[in-house]
Structures are given as structure tokens and as C-alpha cells.
Amino acid sequence: MLTDFNGLFADRVMRVQKSFIREILKVAADSEIISFAGGLPNPELFPVADIQKACNDLLEEEGRSVLQYSTTEGYAPLREMIAQQYRDQYNLDVSADNILVTNGSQQGLDLLAKILIEPGDRVLIESPGYLGAIQALSLYQPEFVTVPLTDNGPALEAFKQAFDKPVKLYYSVPNFQNPSGVTYSAKVRGEVAEILNNTQTLLVEDNPYGALRFMGEDIPPIKTQVGNQSILLGSFSKTVVPSFRLGWVCADLPIMEKLIVAKQGSDLHTNYFGQRIVHHFYTRGNIDTHMANIKEAYRVQRDAMVNMIEKYFPENIQFTRPEGGMFIWVTMPEHISSMELFDLAIEQKVAFVPGDPFYVDGGGKNSFRLNYSNANPEQIEAGISKLGDVMKKMMD
Amino acid sequence: MLTDFNGLFADRVMRVQKSFIREILKVAADSEIISFAGGLPNPELFPVADIQKACNDLLEEEGRSVLQYSTTEGYAPLREMIAQQYRDQYNLDVSADNILVTNGSQQGLDLLAKILIEPGDRVLIESPGYLGAIQALSLYQPEFVTVPLTDNGPALEAFKQAFDKPVKLYYSVPNFQNPSGVTYSAKVRGEVAEILNNTQTLLVEDNPYGALRFMGEDIPPIKTQVGNQSILLGSFSKTVVPSFRLGWVCADLPIMEKLIVAKQGSDLHTNYFGQRIVHHFYTRGNIDTHMANIKEAYRVQRDAMVNMIEKYFPENIQFTRPEGGMFIWVTMPEHISSMELFDLAIEQKVAFVPGDPFYVDGGGKNSFRLNYSNANPEQIEAGISKLGDVMKKMMD
Numbered sequence: 001m002l003t004d005f006n007g008l009f010a011d012r013v014m015r016v017q018k019s020f021i022r023e024i025l026k027v028a029a030d031s032e033i034i035s036f037a038g039g040l041p042n043p044e045l046f047p048v049a050d051i052q053k054a055c056n057d058l059l060e061e062e063g064r065s066v067l068q069y070s071t072t073e074g075y076a077p078l079r080e081m082i083a084q085q086y087r088d089q090y091n092l093d094v095s096a097d098n099i100l101v102t103n104g105s106q107q108g109l110d111l112l113a114k115i116l117i118e119p120g121d122r123v124l125i126e127s128p129g130y131l132g133a134i135q136a137l138s139l140y141q142p143e144f145v146t147v148p149l150t151d152n153g154p155a156l157e158a159f160k161q162a163f164d165k166p167v168k169l170y171y172s173v174p175n176f177q178n179p180s181g182v183t184y185s186a187k188v189r190g191e192v193a194e195i196l197n198n199t200q201t202l203l204v205e206d207n208p209y210g211a212l213r214f215m216g217e218d219i220p221p222i223k224t225q226v227g228n229q230s231i232l233l234g235s236f237s238k239t240v241v242p243s244f245r246l247g248w249v250c251a252d253l254p255i256m257e258k259l260i261v262a263k264q265g266s267d268l269h270t271n272y273f274g275q276r277i278v279h280h281f282y283t284r285g286n287i288d289t290h291m292a293n294i295k296e297a298y299r300v301q302r303d304a305m306v307n308m309i310e311k312y313f314p315e316n317i318q319f320t321r322p323e324g325g326m327f328i329w330v331t332m333p334e335h336i337s338s339m340e341l342f343d344l345a346i347e348q349k350v351a352f353v354p355g356d357p358f359y360v361d362g363g364g365k366n367s368f369r370l371n372y373s374n375a376n377p378e379q380i381e382a383g384i385s386k387l388g389d390v391m392k393k394m395m396d
Numbered sequence: 397m398l399t400d401f402n403g404l405f406a407d408r409v410m411r412v413q414k415s416f417i418r419e420i421l422k423v424a425a426d427s428e429i430i431s432f433a434g435g436l437p438n439p440e441l442f443p444v445a446d447i448q449k450a451c452n453d454l455l456e457e458e459g460r461s462v463l464q465y466s467t468t469e470g471y472a473p474l475r476e477m478i479a480q481q482y483r484d485q486y487n488l489d490v491s492a493d494n495i496l497v498t499n500g501s502q503q504g505l506d507l508l509a510k511i512l513i514e515p516g517d518r519v520l521i522e523s524p525g526y527l528g529a530i531q532a533l534s535l536y537q538p539e540f541v542t543v544p545l546t547d548n549g550p551a552l553e554a555f556k557q558a559f560d561k562p563v564k565l566y567y568s569v570p571n572f573q574n575p576s577g578v579t580y581s582a583k584v585r586g587e588v589a590e591i592l593n594n595t596q597t598l599l600v601e602d603n604p605y606g607a608l609r610f611m612g613e614d615i616p617p618i619k620t621q622v623g624n625q626s627i628l629l630g631s632f633s634k635t636v637v638p639s640f641r642l643g644w645v646c647a648d649l650p651i652m653e654k655l656i657v658a659k660q661g662s663d664l665h666t667n668y669f670g671q672r673i674v675h676h677f678y679t680r681g682n683i684d685t686h687m688a689n690i691k692e693a694y695r696v697q698r699d700a701m702v703n704m705i706e707k708y709f710p711e712n713i714q715f716t717r718p719e720g721g722m723f724i725w726v727t728m729p730e731h732i733s734s735m736e737l738f739d740l741a742i743e744q745k746v747a748f749v750p751g752d753p754f755y756v757d758g759g760g761k762n763s764f765r766l767n768y769s770n771a772n773p774e775q776i777e778a779g780i781s782k783l784g785d786v787m788k789k790m791m792d
């Protein structure tokens with residue numbers, strides 16, 4: 001019988017709390033609530049019929065092999081497909097050998113931290129930052145250093161200053177960042193690259209939302225300017241479906257070699273049937289129409305939210321106007337607490353995520369995140385107008 | 397540009413090599429080779445039609461929800477089903493709250509190590525030991541302590557001695573162990589429990605093969621005698637299919653809480669579509685017939701291998717006679733090297749896994765592992781007779 005839980009757990013897990021967002025999502029799961037809290041893709045857009053066809057084709061054509069153990073690196077044609085996209089789109093010098101299939105890009109980050117981070121290593125993150133990254137990285141006990149985000153990417157003076165001492169890794173979400181919706185401009189990418197080029201810091205470019213650009217021009221990853229110093233993370237969760245947990249890492253070969261060792265220890269390989277379904281969908285389904293549908297739907301939902309914010313929110317708030325992705329970031333006057341707003345909004349059956357948890361070093365108390373990908377324009381109008389009413393009352 | 401790879405990687409990953417078995421499996425993948433090297437279930441026995449039916453039912457009945465993000469803990473009815481089995485079979489006091497669905501039991505072990513192991517913690521493992529466990533645990537830099545296996549479980553004197561200093565965790569595979577095929581007898585389980593009861597050591601009972609018992613009587617887990625000191629790991633890889641990477645951890649609630657935090661950081665949740673397919677198969681498919689078929693097939697294959705070893709191997713070898721699972725362990729006279737045997741056997745187009753890699757502290761050089769689950773009786777006769785010829789020549 002185990003009686004003494006003191007000292008049972010490793011230090012690394014004692015500092016990390018359950019995700020705050022998880023608790024919020026439980027509240028928001030009430031079906032009467034209009035929720036802008038989650039980060040879920042719209043399930044109406046899932047390619048259900050294509051996936052069903054893929055399941056039937058695969059099980060009829062090669063049922064035994066798609067259900068067997070597979071390789072740690074992932075399904076070779078899927079890895080080649082991912083590499084090909086990088087070559088075609090950005091002229092990157094990568095092959096299937098540079099691609100490791102992971103359980104969502106979240107696992108890519110966990111494996112990178114596992115092979116790279118010693119306790120106390122300085123890790124630079126955006127502020128506000130992606131919660132999943134903060135949680136994954138925290139378990140390896142780094143010293144977090146933060147750089148504030150502006151409308152065009154990291155604030156460059158603060159970014160430069162962060163390198164006064166060596167930085168092991170810079171975790172970034174350059175396209176339609178979660179939670180802010182911010183995209184690094186081409187100019188800022190160039191300046192970030194220039195600073196990084198004078199260091200041995202590894203850049204992680206996490207890009208779950210890049211394919212969800214519904215207006216404006218795509219901007220190449222910083223990797224095009226920093227070579228093997230950048231590691232790319234990608235995901236099929238927002239383009240195909242989240243349920244399979246499929247993402248990837250694109251890294252230089254010496255890093256890949258260690259990632260494979262870590263992946264073997266973690267779970268041998270990623271769900272192989274899911275890999276085959278996604279590959280089938282890309283090669284034999286209608287991915288182009290599917291992506292066009294998603295982008296059009298999210299553009300309509302984003303426009304609805306932007307318009308409703310302009311119509312119903314008080315004038316002294318600021319908000320981002322993303323050209324893609326799933327999130328808008330709202331900043332209220334400094335004295336207004338988004339946690340208080342949350343409590344009042346829940347009474348009115350509207351949910352969002354307050355800003356605090358996205359900051360590892362305080363801040364964000366007057367900010368919050370809105371998600372528009374999983375609500376239709378009618379829900380958006382109803383929810384935003386209620387939220388505007390609550391904010392106006394608070395500010396009176 | 398990254399130019400300096402010295403000092404790039406964390407210490408934890410520098411001591412772990414790529415899996416030796418992986419390299420062997422590459423050699424054994426040649427279709428002309430009769431391979432007893434892998435640990436693959438027989439794909440002829442996969443329930444392909446049931447899985448296809450599950451895919452179609454699920455996608456037609458609730459296509460959107462089975463493809464969306466899900467909870468970190470796993471699909472609640474699947475967790476309840478697992479808990480129910482423990483209650484029914486062993487009268488264990490566990491509920492769905494004690495079950496975390498993981499990417500195979502391998503991830504369960506990785507998460508346990510992540511929340512429990514500090515560098516230098518003493519971790520006790522069986523010798524020979526399961527390679528995947530050695531690899532997963534090594535990344536958390538424990539001090540490995542080993543206990544030799546006898547035909548009935550760990551050698552008890554050595555087991556007792558291991559507790560002269562505190563042991564954080566004892567990793568065991570009590571049923572049809574990989575690589576040895578050994579099962580802990582009821583008597584040894586009682587003695588192990590008695591020793592553990594005087595400690596605060598956590599016992600991990602990994603049980604991927606327990607359901608593959610084709611003769612003899614099932615023996616309850618040690619958990620029935622040590623309560624919350626035992627953590628159970630389970631897997632659907634050998635009973636349903638490996639491709640989905642589905643397993644679970646069964647642990648006390650304070651441990652579960654930390655496991656969930658670690659799982660969130662690692663990959664948010666496990667492949668949800670796969671969880672739903674497996675649950676569908678158990679509740680709406682014919683699992684009993686399926687399990688009976690697997691056990692009967694493996695019994696036939698095991699008997700063929702035992703008979704052929706008796707017929708073709710030299711008399712001065714020893715081998716285990718498992719009552720379930722997938723492996724037989726062969727021990728040759730001390731001066732005979734299984735690595736040399738491997739090289740000669742490959743020339744004759746027969747593969748197995750030499751004993752060395754299963755030992756963290758040397759030993760096993762005259763032993764090797766044979767797998768019988770993925771070869772039919774004809775292949776078994778052909779392969780074992782060739783292997784016997786090579787051994788006899790080596791011994792002359």
C-alpha cells in the first residue's frame with residue numbers, strides 16, 4: 001500500500017498545473033452556451049464521406065498491412081508528400097528523411113524539448129503564448145524568456161535583448177498565432193532571421209493555421225532565411241480532422257536522429273491507420289475543394305465576428321483582424337479584468353478564454369481570446385452582442 | 397545556420413542508442429527470410445471485417461463527433477469497459493477515473509517515467525528485460541538495477557537484495573514476458589507482494605500478452621495483493637490491432653492527476669477515432685470468437701515451435717515453454733555466441749533476436765529470443781530445422 005505521496009513525483013511535474021483552458025472548456029460545454037472559448041475546427045466541414053471512402057478502400061485493398069505495426073518515422077509516402085509541399089511551395093531543401101510523423105504538432109514539440117532542453121535552459125516564447133507549448137515545455141524545466149507580440153510579430157527591441165544571454169530555443173507561431181491571431185510580416189521575418197543568424201538558437205516555427213489563410217498573401221517561413229536553424233512543426237488537425245492526432249516535425253538530419261530515438265521511447269510510432277487515411281484523402285480525395293470550403297467558411301465567420309465587434313463592443317477596445325486561422329485577440333482598457341468579464345458573460349451564456357493563462361510572467365489581465373471557427377454567423381452575432389452589453393455595463 | 401552540434405542535445409538523449417532490434421528487423425524484412433525476430437501479431441487474425449463495419453457505423457452514425465478533438469483521459473465508455481473488466485476478472489476496486497488511454501502501453505510507461513523518475517532514481521527491471529521499457533526509462537536517466545528471471549519469475553534472493561537501498565519503481569511483465577516467455581507463478585507473486593508491501597516502491601505490471609493465454613490457468617495481477625502500489629499497463633495491440641497504438645494505464649487517482657498533466661503536454665489526447673473503433677468492436681463485434689481464434693492459432697504455432705526445437709536443436713540447449721504470449725527464450729551452452737549464430741543463420745535466411753540487447757549490464761550472450769506468433773507451422777519447421785543445423789555446426 002502506497003501511503004506517502006510526498007516526494008513521489010519528479011520535480012518536473014510539480015510546477016505544471018492542469019490546463020486552465022480545460023476547466024473553462026468544461027464550463028463552456030453546456031449546450032446552452034455560445035462558446036468562443038475552444039480552439040475547435042468546425043465539424044460541419046469535416047470530410048466525412050472522403051474519410052469513409054478511405055477507410056473502405058484501405059481495408060478492402062490492404063486491410064492486414066494498414067492494421068499492423070509500422071515504422072517510427074511514419075508512412076513513407078506521407079512523409080514524401082509533406083516534403084514535396086515544402087519543396088514546391090517554398091523551395092526548401094528537404095526530403096522525406098527530414099520528416100517525422102507525430103501525434104499532432106504537440107508531440108513534435110514535446111519530443112524536441114525532450115532531446116534539447118536541460119533544466120534552466122533559456123527558452124524564448126511569444127507573449128501572449130500558445131498554452132500547449134507552455135505546458136509541454138514546462139515539463140522540461142526551462143527558464144522562460146518572453147517577447148511581447150505586436151501586430152506584425154515580436155517586438156524587435158525586446159527580441160534582440162533576449163539574446164544578451166544564450167537562448168536555446170525560440171518557439172514561435174508565425175501565422176495567425178494562437179491566441180493572438182497575429183502574423184509575422186515579411187519585414188519582421190527578415191529582421192528575426194538576421195538576429196537569429198548571429199546565434200546558435202534553434203527556431204521552432206509551429207504552423208497549425210498557415211493553410212487557413214483566407215485573405216492576403218502567404219509569407220514564406222523564416223526557415224527560408226535561416227536554414228537548418230529552423231525546425232518546422234505541422235498539423236493535419238485543422239486541415240483534415242483533429243481526432244487522428246496527426247502532425248509532423250521537419251528538421252535537420254542530426255536532430256531527426258535524436259527525435260527518432262525519443263519517439264521510439266515515447267510510443268514506438270504514430271497511429272498508422274490514421275496516417276494512411278490522411279494520405280489517401282490527399283492523393284485520392286478532393287483536398288483542393290475541401291480546403292477552399294474551409295477557408296471560405298472561416299472567412300465568413302471571421303468577417304461576421306469582426307463586424308459584430310465593431311457594432312457591439314465599446315469603442316475603447318482594440319482587437320486583431322487576422323487574415324486566417326481561428327482567433328481574434330481583444331484588449332480592453334487596463335483597469336477592466338477579463339476574468340471578471342468571463343464570470344459575468346457566463347451568466348449570459350457566452351464563453352471565451354481570459355488572457356491571463358497565455359502569459360507566463362503576468363500580464364494579459366485586460367485581454368481575452370475569441371474563437372470564430374466553431375460558431376455560425378447567427379451565433380456570432382448573438383454572442384458578441386451579449387458580450388458587448390456585459391462589457392459596456394462593466395465599463396460604466 | 398546551425399553549425400555546432402556539440403552540446404546541442406540534452407544529456408538524457410545522449411546515452412540512448414537507436415533500437416538494436418530495429419536494425420535486426422530491417423535485415424529480417426527481406427521476404428526470403430523466415431523471421432522469428434519480430435514481435436508482430438499474426439495479421440491473418442486481424443478482425444478486418446469488424447473494423448470496416450465499425451468505421452462505417454461510426455462515420456454514418458456520428459461522423460462529425462468521432463473526428464473532432466476529444467478529452468485527454470480518453471473515451472469514457474472505453475475507460476469504463478476497461479475498468480469493468482478489472483472489476484469482473486480480479487475484483488479490483490477501480491473505476492473509469494483510474495484509466496488513462498495512451499498510445500500503446502509504451503506511452504503509459506513514458507508518462508509514468510516522466511512524472512516519477514528523477515535522474516539517479518533506482519529503477520528495478522527484469523533481466524532479460526523488455527527493450528522498449530529500457531529505452532523509454534533510459535531517457536529519464538535512472539540507475540538501473542536488475543533481477544534475473546527464473547522459470548517462475550524473479551529470483552527472490554536477488555529481488556530482496558535490490559531493496560537494500562530504496563527502489564523508486566519496479567517494471568515487470570508478469571505474464572509471458574518479452575523476451576523470455578516467463579510467467580510469474582502464483583507463489584512468486586505472493587512473495588513479490590510481501591516484499592513490496594514493506595516498501596514504498598511503485599510496481600508497474602505491464603501486461604500486453606495476458607489475454608493470449610492458450611493453456612493453463614490465469615493468475616491474478618500482483619495488484620490484488622499490493623493495492624495502489626501497483627500500476628497496471630494494458631494494450632489493445634495484441635488483442636485487436638497494433639496500428640491504432642492503443643493502450644492504457646490503470647493507476648491511483650493522485651498518480652492519474654499527474655499523468656493527465658503529462659499526457660496533455662505530450663500530445664493532448666490519443667487518436668480518438670481508433671478508440672471508438674476498438675470500443676465498437678468490443679461492444680458490437682464478436683470479440684469472444686476473435687480471441688478464441690487468436691489463442692488457438694498461437695497455441696498451434698507455439699506447439700509447432702516447441703516440437704521442432706525438441707526435434708532439431710542440439711540436446712544441450714534449454715528453452716522456455718510458455719503457456720501464452722508470443723516468445724520462446726533459448727539458452728545455449730555458455731561458450732556459444734548468439735551474435736555469431738545470428739550471422740550464420742542470416743546466411744541460411746533465418747532470423748531471430750540475439751540476447752545481448754535485453755541485458756543492461758551484460759549477459760545473455762549465449763541466449764536468443766524466438767517469436768512464433770507471426771509464422772505458420774510450415775515456416776516454423778523450415779526455420780527451426782535450419783537454425784538447428786547451424787547451431788550443431790557451431791557446436792562441433
